[in-house]
Amino acid sequence: MTLKLPLLWLLAAVVYAFLYVPLAVVVLFSFNDSALNAGWVGFTTRWYELLLADADMLSAAANSLLVATVASIAATILGTMAGLAIHRYRPRLLPALVLTPVAMPEILLGVSLLLFFRQVLDLTLGLASIVIAHITFSIGFVAIVVRARLQGMDEAIFEAARDLGATPWRSFRHVTLPLILPAIVAGALMAFTLSIDDFVITFFTAGVGVTTLPLQIYSMIKVAVTPEVNAVSTLLMALTLTLIAVAARIAPESIRARG
């Protein structure tokens, strides 16, 4: 036992190192005053300044934010409705329909959406097709979170609301909605995060001329991993971590409110 414990710690350290050292390196080199990702030269913020002057990068970032905002709002509304419906009516088929995209390989989803948009709908690929694709794979995540929240609650609460004089709508507004709000917000943040750093599905559904942040980064590193790529990756990472932290703060809240 006494010998094994340090070994376990070492193993854990190695695993975490593999996970986080590359991320740390990216962050570090985004502040490195050298065009080569080789050795530390000195501190600078010029790569970030360069980023802000890069029109392609800015337009990709704007696209990403737009897509993520629209897609996460739509996915949150639809996913919440799906979660409520699955919980309330316990349908046989709906859960599978809503939740399958969550488990589906992204490449498959990307290819099938591409075929569907081009061959079936004859849609010109662009922002709209990206948004639709992102909504498709995000709904399931929101539905899962909302349904989990509902399952943890006493069904009698909702009956009590009706019993005490609330119409179905007012019962939803005054009781159901406030109770599932933490789940809805957590689901929305998840949908936003999934959308903003999605590469595979976006790659298939973007078409020509429209690019998002992950696509832009990919096209840049085909040439070389520049410090500018490090800088934009760092920003993306910061945004994602913030959203995850906010979602994690909301999740325990939802458990406490059960009374």
Add this chain to the structure above:
Amino acid sequence: MLLELRNVTRRFGALAAVQAVSLDIEAGEFFTLLGPSGCGKTTLLRMIAGFDAPDQGDILLEGANLAGTPPERRPVHTVFQSYALFPHMSVADNVGFPLLMSRRTREEIVPLVREALAKVHLADKAADYPHELSGGQKQRVALARALVNRPRLLLLDEPLGALDAKLREEMRSELIRLQRDVGITFVFVTHAQTEALALSHRIAVMNAGRVEQVDTPERIYEQPVNRFVAEFIGTCNLIDATVAAATAAHLGLDLGTLGEVVAPAAPGIAVGERGTLALRPEQIRLSARGHAERLRNQFEATVRESLYLGDVTHYSVALANGRTLQALAANSGSARAQLFSTGDAVTVAWRHDAGHFLR
């Protein structure tokens, strides 16, 4: 008549959870549905509240058929066993909820909530959240919330079931006080017979979806209509009997090898009918053999078991033919009745006006 159930039936697949139940409940009554778990009490309550609808039959509130009226439009409120307080609202907001739903203004709501909370002794908990309250306090909030806008009818589904024994007794008195105080009709559901006896003006005893008897607690206990009611309410000795004589005042009952006993007359019983003599344990007196006072119904017996319970002693005695009877003797302190122990030879006896013949 406040509430009328006419032949209400509810089926779940092949199971008839409620079968042809007819009840009349008067305004101001404390009415109890009593029966074992699974006999259909909750199903009946849910139909009255509007969460479920009968397959057959009608439910009328003050003469108006409730069919098709959603729960929110029935002047009927429910106290759920799990309390069902809204966890995201303070105690005051919970209690104010029904008032808010009936579109009262803030100025109207505040004093009504205060008054309702004072009634259940929770005036100082208005700002608390449900998770900060004890079980008994949650129960009181649920009551205040259900009563605050004075429904015509209050339904309570085993509201004391989740409380511990001591609290349950306290809440029992509290419920009686509250009901007499607000004057609202209560339909109370329980599977605990002592609760039903203690609280109710009238009790409906249910069994497998049917109502077996509707009566006052005294009559339910003293004059059960059948073996089910007799056995479900308290302990009861049930002895097979054949009617040997029937007069206006008495019945002569043939107990087979034990011989004949006398029981109170019951209407419509004819000589030759077979049935059951129901005797409560406290109606049976035990005395040392040879020292018995002269009672009409008297048998030699042997004590099989005696359980000293403090206020009473519970005896199990065997008659000459091997049949056992349960008997209960009060222990009245220093001048207490003689205590018997296993193996003692005793005389068991009961008065000519004790017991009850069941067809």
